[in-house]
Amino acid sequence: MDDDLNQLEQVLRDRAAEVPHVQDVPPRMLVRARRRVARNALASVLGAVLIVAGASAGLGALHGPGGTLPGTSGSSAPPSTACAASDLQGTVSLEGAMGSVEGSIDLTNVGGATCTLTGRPAVSISDAQGNDVRVQVIASEPQWKANAAPQPRGWPVVSLRPGSAASVRVRWSNACPQLSGPVSWKIDLGNGAGTVDASSADASFVPPCNGPTDPSTLEVGPFEPSAGA
Amino acid sequence: MTEGEGGRLAELYVRHSAEATRLAYMLTGDRQLAEDLVQDAFVRLAGRLVHLRDPGAFDAYLRRTIVNLANSHFRRKRVERSYLDRTAAEPPRVGDAPDTGRRDELWHGLQRLPVRQRTAIVLRIYEDLPEQRVADILGCRPGTVRSLVSRGLAELRIHVRSDGDG
Numbered sequence: 001m002d003d004d005l006n007q008l009e010q011v012l013r014d015r016a017a018e019v020p021h022v023q024d025v026p027p028r029m030l031v032r033a034r035r036r037v038a039r040n041a042l043a044s045v046l047g048a049v050l051i052v053a054g055a056s057a058g059l060g061a062l063h064g065p066g067g068t069l070p071g072t073s074g075s076s077a078p079p080s081t082a083c084a085a086s087d088l089q090g091t092v093s094l095e096g097a098m099g100s101v102e103g104s105i106d107l108t109n110v111g112g113a114t115c116t117l118t119g120r121p122a123v124s125i126s127d128a129q130g131n132d133v134r135v136q137v138i139a140s141e142p143q144w145k146a147n148a149a150p151q152p153r154g155w156p157v158v159s160l161r162p163g164s165a166a167s168v169r170v171r172w173s174n175a176c177p178q179l180s181g182p183v184s185w186k187i188d189l190g191n192g193a194g195t196v197d198a199s200s201a202d203a204s205f206v207p208p209c210n211g212p213t214d215p216s217t218l219e220v221g222p223f224e225p226s227a228g229a
Numbered sequence: 230m231t232e233g234e235g236g237r238l239a240e241l242y243v244r245h246s247a248e249a250t251r252l253a254y255m256l257t258g259d260r261q262l263a264e265d266l267v268q269d270a271f272v273r274l275a276g277r278l279v280h281l282r283d284p285g286a287f288d289a290y291l292r293r294t295i296v297n298l299a300n301s302h303f304r305r306k307r308v309e310r311s312y313l314d315r316t317a318a319e320p321p322r323v324g325d326a327p328d329t330g331r332r333d334e335l336w337h338g339l340q341r342l343p344v345r346q347r348t349a350i351v352l353r354i355y356e357d358l359p360e361q362r363v364a365d366i367l368g369c370r371p372g373t374v375r376s377l378v379s380r381g382l383a384e385l386r387i388h389v390r391s392d393g394d395g
Contacts, residue, residue, distance in 0.1 A: 004385075005354065005382070007332065007335060008335050008350075008354060008382075008385070009355070011332045011335045011339075012255055012351070012354060012355040013355075014332070015254065015255065016355070018254075018260070019250045019263075020247065021247050023242070023243070023246045025239045025243060026268060029271055029272060030239065032272045033235070033238055033272045033275035034275075036272055036275055037275055136248070138248060139244065139288040
């Protein structure tokens with residue numbers, strides 16, 4: 001049965017390979033999405049009107065003679081500034097794993113003020129000639145979740161004081177044809193915040209080519225506080 | 230939807246649509262249908278992006294949405310039977326490689342399985358998800374996932390053998 005399972009798995013991988021790695025965003029999908037969000041927003045506004053009406057009535061009752069309502073003002077969070085690429089210094093730390101290389105990209109705040117990182121960066125790799133290495137990016141869970149550790153305070157927002165670092169978990173597999181290194185990593189922070197070049201002695205670490213017909217995969221986790229920070 | 234939200238949806242599509250289309254293709258056996266299901270899934274998720282505080286959870290949301298849409302497609306359209314009849318009538322493609330015929334039989338056999346068995350097999354074998362995660366997606370117990378996979382594989386072997394005999 002093991003043979004059957006292996007063969008079935010191979011069949012599925014072969015069929016998966018028929019689907020192109022990168023797909024253009026269909027304009028029609030965006031139009032449909034906008035319509036749907038507009039419908040939802042209208043429903044939310046109607047719901048909010050009902051809730052506000054109900055809350056006003058309740059507050060009116062609480063603020064009646066002798067009524068107090070502590071702690072309802074000044075509770076809004078202080079504004080935070082998103083980190084710009086120029087605030088950050090990137091380092092890649094990788095080690096070989098079974099058929100892949102894995103580790104983290106650490107981004108240290110070298111600016112003078114606290115800033116925040118949220119979400120998952122777009123990570124790309126280029127070879128020694130500066131050509132993009134084609135990888136299929138797979139979103140993976142953060143290291144703290146993989147370790148079944150408690151959720152870091154404030155996550156998914158990672159707040160970086162000057163000198164502290166955020167980490168992005170990465171695992172890269174099956175680079176074909178075999179790369180001889182060195183490679184360089186680029187981390188696009190998203191939302192127009194810019195791109196950080198990350199390098200280190202380990203940046204020449206590349207995974208083996210295990211399946212020439214299979215895609216090279218790059219698992220990328222979201223920003224999280226660096227374990228060493 | 231603001232321009233920023235539209236941009237975020239487009240960015241998520243670029244990152245996740247290929248993998249989502251592969252999953253939908255495994256579940257439906259039909260590339261065009263798979264692409265349609267993936268677009269439907271993104272349209273659905275567009276309305277929830279604001280509430281999706283954990284960006285790392287997007288792929289899990291997307292996977293669950295694809296599975297649900299594939300299931301409801303087969304249920305709503307009642308096409309499973311006609312689709313099965315159609316694929317059963319297709320002669321297996323035979324290529325140059327000696328194993329190609331058997332591989333096609335496995336693929337067509339998989340598409341002939343009941344949708345829950347097929348989904349359990351694809352999530353366990355192709356997506357390599359643990360039983361508990363598959364159980365969460367299918368809304369059943371891990372033991373049921375084990376049984377769906379094992380019965381599906383047994384049926385698949387029968388399909389392939391009988392095709393091979395015939």
